[in-house]
Amino acid sequence: QWRLVESGGALVQPGEFLRLSCTLSGITLDRFTVGWFRQVPGKEREAVSCINSDNTMYVDSVKGRFTISRDDAKDTVYVEMNSRKSEDTADDFCAAGKHVVHCMAISEYAFWGQGTQMTVSS
Numbered sequence: 001q002w003r004l005v006e007s008g009g010a011l012v013q014p015g016e017f018l019r020l021s022c023t024l025s026g027i028t029l030d031r032f033t034v035g036w037f038r039q040v041p042g043k044e045r046e047a048v049s050c051i052n053s054d055n056t057m058y059v060d061s062v063k064g065r066f067t068i069s070r071d072d073a074k075d076t077v078y079v080e081m082n083s084r085k086s087e088d089t090a091d092d093f094c095a096a097g098k099h100v101v102h103c104m105a106i107s108e109y110a111f112w113g114q115g116t117q118m119t120v121s122s
Contacts, residue, residue, distance in 0.1 A: 002026035002111055006094050009116030015083055016120075022077040022094030022113060029075040033100035035109055036068060036079050038090035038118075045093070050103035051077060057104055061087075084120045091115045 008020040022034060033052040039045040049058045049068040056068050067080045077094060095109035102108055 004094055004096060004111055004113035006092060006113045006116040009092060009118045011119045011121065012084065013122050014085055014120055018081045018084065018118065020079045020081070020092055020116060020118070024075040024096060027096060027111065029070060029077070029096075030072040032096040032098055033103050033108075034070065034077045035095045035097070035103055036077070037093045037095060037106065039093070040090045045106060047104040047106065048092070049079060052100065052103060059104070086120050089119045089121070091117050
């Protein structure tokens with residue numbers, strides 16, 4: 001049975017570094033594109049970043065601050081977050097999909113994790 005588990009969410013201060021992880025089980029990472037999404041309560045879920053075997057993409061608001069990477073041997077994707085701001089506060093989710101064309105599109109992903117909460121506050 002497949003499963004995606006996000007971890008690393010925490011309460012941190014603005015500017016503090018944090019790394020979130022998404023670990024897959026029951027499916028093999030090297031066959032999938034992984035997207036990272038966030039949702040603020042009361043707002044729609046939005047794409048933050050995505051990664052396949054060749055490329056990465058980022059939403060403009062996190063470019064230069066966030067880095068997504070993958071370790072296929074560990075079936076894990078990482079999102080490193082630098083210079084975080086209060087507007088980065090959200091529930092973060094990872095998702096996996098096969099044959100993804102538009103990797104920042106929510107509809108492309110069939111497998112979703114339960115999410116991890118990240119709060120940026122002084």
